[in-house]
Amino acid sequence: QLQLQESGPGLVKPSDTLSLTCSVSGGSISSSSYYWGWIRQPPGKGLEWIGSISYSGSTYYTPSLKSRVTISVDTSKNQFSLKLSSVTAADTAVYYCARLLRSGNTGYAFDIWGQGTMVTVSS
Amino acid sequence: SYELTQPPSVSVSPGQTASITCSGDKLGDKYACWYQQKPGQSPVLVIYEDNRRPSGIPERLSGSNSGNTATLTISGTQAMDEADYYCQAWDSSTVVFGGGTKLTVL
Numbered sequence: 001q002l003q004l005q006e007s008g009p010g011l012v013k014p015s016d017t018l019s020l021t022c023s024v025s026g027g028s029i030s031s032s033s034y035y036w037g038w039i040r041q042p043p044g045k046g047l048e049w050i051g052s053i054s055y056s057g058s059t060y061y062t063p064s065l066k067s068r069v070t071i072s073v074d075t076s077k078n079q080f081s082l083k084l085s086s087v088t089a090a091d092t093a094v095y096y097c098a099r100l101l102r103s104g105n106t107g108y109a110f111d112i113w114g115q116g117t118m119v120t121v122s123s
Numbered sequence: 124s125y126e127l128t129q130p131p132s133v134s135v136s137p138g139q140t141a142s143i144t145c146s147g148d149k150l151g152d153k154y155a156c157w158y159q160q161k162p163g164q165s166p167v168l169v170i171y172e173d174n175r176r177p178s179g180i181p182e183r184l185s186g187s188n189s190g191n192t193a194t195l196t197i198s199g200t201q202a203m204d205e206a207d208y209y210c211q212a213w214d215s216s217t218v219v220f221g222g223g224t225k226l227t228v229l
Contacts, residue, residue, distance in 0.1 A: 046207075046220060046222050047220045049217070049219070049220060052218065061217075062217060063124060101171065103172055104154070106152075106154045106214075107171070107172050107213070108156075108218060109154075109156035109168055109171035109211065110158070110166070110211075111168045111171070113165040114165065116165055
């Protein structure tokens with residue numbers, strides 16, 4: 001059964017770059033039926049999509065974070081990564097990685113999620 | 124940018140039917156999906172492509188989508204259904220989430 005696991009520092013200093021990796025096990029990241037994505041959730045708030053990537057490297061970002069976000073994929077390691085630059089306290093959140101199931105032109109749904117990792121931005 | 128609007132909270136008595144709405148411009152022209160999130164847990168996909176249930180999701184959860192509104196319906200609501208529910212759609216190559224609805228089973 002496919003599993004996703006986030007990894008990375010739990011504490012990041014303001015103005016630094018947040019870096020997280022999502023390791024995929026139990027299946028291949030190289031499938032045209034899926035994209036892979038990052039979603040975050042500030043404490044007590046709702047879900048916010050950060051961006052998604054295909055196994056071939058096509059990327060899609062939320063407009064509000066686009067200038068600070070880079071998502072990349074490493075098919076040899078079966079993992080994908082998130083970098084968010086110039087972080088502030090507003091970036092403190094639980095960060096989830098997830099598989100994005102694709103169906104037709106608008107059928108996109110995150111069908112498998114990682115357990116999430118809390119990242120705090122503080123000096 | 125595209126927006127999805129959900130009521131912040133919905134209350135239902137055990138055994139009754141709960142309906143959670145999600146509104147967006149011409150949402151019926153797109154596929155909508157729904158997630159259930161319980162405290163301290165990752166979201167779980169419960170409805171995709173408007174009305175399809177992933178394996179393991181009970182039949183009492185159903186979905187519909189028409190016009191500007193998608194609806195998640197929970198029939199015979201149980202205490203275990205108390206959770207936050209989020210709708211989501213894909214628009215202009217971006218994922219859009221609704222703000223979430225807290226379902227309380229009184």
